[in-house]
Amino acid sequence: MSNANSLDAPDIHFVQAAEGWLELGLPEEALAELKQLSKDSQTHPASLNLLWSAHAELEEWEQARDAADRLVECAPSDAGGWIHRAYAIRRMKGGSIEEAWLALYPAMQLFPNESIIPYNLACYACQLGKLGEAKSWYEKAYRIPNDHLAQKTLKKMALEDTDLEALWGEIEKIE
Secondary structure (H helix, E strand, O other), X not given: OOXXXXXXXXXXXXXXXXXXXXXXXXXXXXXXXXXXXXXXXXHOHHHHHHHHHHHHHOOOHHHHHHHHHHHHHHOOOOHHHHHHHHHHXXXXXXXXXXXXXXXHHHHHHHOOOOOHHHHHHHXXXXXXXXXXXXXXXXXXXXXXXXXXXXXXXXXHHHOOOXXXXXXXXXXXXXX
């Protein structure tokens, strides 16, 4: 969670309670806690991340997208907002994989060292049938971490990700 310690009482307690409710799998209770926040604390990155998580857990994708939009606006240096927004756009009514790709693509310029961004772009491209592009994005994601353990972890994740299933044979070969 973003630095919730910068919140004052009682808002820090509402945020911590919301986090606890989410850990217990009770997103409705988390939302009830977040509704008690002061106006200023409602735009704190920690609050917005929890708001996104609660709506995502409830599969309320439009509300999740709205929370992610606010996170991008309030904390533009947080890659999570961009990732959350694309994830919600893909799943919301009227959303699509192509729209998710378009929403996430600009983040690649802003966060060139975040491997999850090209990884997700690879997933989206693969699902759109753009296998060459998907492979290129996956390779970029794989090369960002500069240590073998992180690369091995990313590869294991990719080989279990059904969004990338059409590339599993190619991913196996990447070293």
